Amino acid sequence: MLLVLLVMALAALAALATGGRLGRLADHALTGLHWLAAAAIGQLLGSLFGGTAYPVGLIGSAVCIAVFLRENLRQPGVGLLALGFFSNAAVVALNGAMPVSAAALTRAGLSPQVAGPRHELVTATTTWPWLGDVVPVALPGLGQAVSPGDILIAAGAGLLLYTGIGGSGRVATDVAPAWDDLEPSRANPAIRIRRRSEPESPPDHPTK
Numbered sequence: 172m173l174l175v176l177l178v179m180a181l182a183a184l185a186a187l188a189t190g191g192r193l194g195r196l197a198d199h200a201l202t203g204l205h206w207l208a209a210a211a212i213g214q215l216l217g218s219l220f221g222g223t224a225y226p227v228g229l230i231g232s233a234v235c236i237a238v239f240l241r242e243n244l245r246q247p248g249v250g251l252l253a254l255g256f257f258s259n260a261a262v263v264a265l266n267g268a269m270p271v272s273a274a275a276l277t278r279a280g281l282s283p284q285v286a287g288p289r290h291e292l293v294t295a296t297t298t299w300p301w302l303g304d305v306v307p308v309a310l311p312g313l314g315q316a317v318s319p320g321d322i323l324i325a326a327g328a329g330l331l332l333y334t335g336i337g338g339s340g341r342v343a344t345d346v347a348p349a350w351d352d353l354e355p356s357r358a359n360p361a362i363r364i365r366r367r368s369e370p371e372s373p374p375d376h377p378t379k
Contacts, residue, residue, distance in 0.1 A: 174308060174317050175325045182329035183336060191336035201246065206239035225289060226267055233260035247334040251327030258320035262302035266291065270303030271316055278307035279314035 187193075210232040217228020233256065240253040263269050268291040273283035285292055293300045304316040 173313060173315060174321055175328050178325040178329040179332050182333040186333045186336035191333075193336060195337040196335045201239075201243050203239045203242040206235045206242075210235035210239070226264060229260060229263055233257070246331060248327040248330030248332075251323045251330065253327075255320040255323030255325075255327060258302050258323065259318055262299050262318070262320075265298040266303075269318070270297045270300050270305075272300070272303065272305040275305050275307040275316035279309050279316050281314050281316070 213228040213232035213235065215228075217225040217232075220228075236256050237253075240249055240256070243249050244253070259269070268289055270293045271285050271290045272293050276283045283292075290304070291297075293303055293305070297303070302318060302320065304318045304321075306317050306319065306322065308315050308317055
């Protein structure tokens, strides 16, 4: 989750720096947000009760997320979100918890142990361990191990936010256009028309 928030923050800053506006998010409204709320409730209840309630809540949450993603699949980045969510849901459903690599935790500067029922260390019996938290993120004070699904979710969320704000990919510059770049008049190609963004040239004063 920390990786997703970090990528989204960087995407928002990049979009704003390249001409984007937060107000443009209203023009890219997502549909079916109640499915996301249901998914969050399912994961919350599963985490509170633990045991078999956790994988059941996660599967129900995955179904709700699948419906939401299907309704918004044409939005940029939603395809990456779908792949990320499904890869995480698949490895958890197969193992009953998210497998975590002890080596990845060590490389991220963390203790090679997990806490809580939602994670377990990778062992020889782990199914599809390469979909677990095996990618170390060594951030100062924020080290963590993430899964390939988490990376896809972060990339999809960042792309969705960037395009929603309207980033152009180019940094805006306030360079005044040169008179040589002015468009010629259609009536007389020899006469050039001043653009609206250009200041008027001072009038010529006759010499005495």
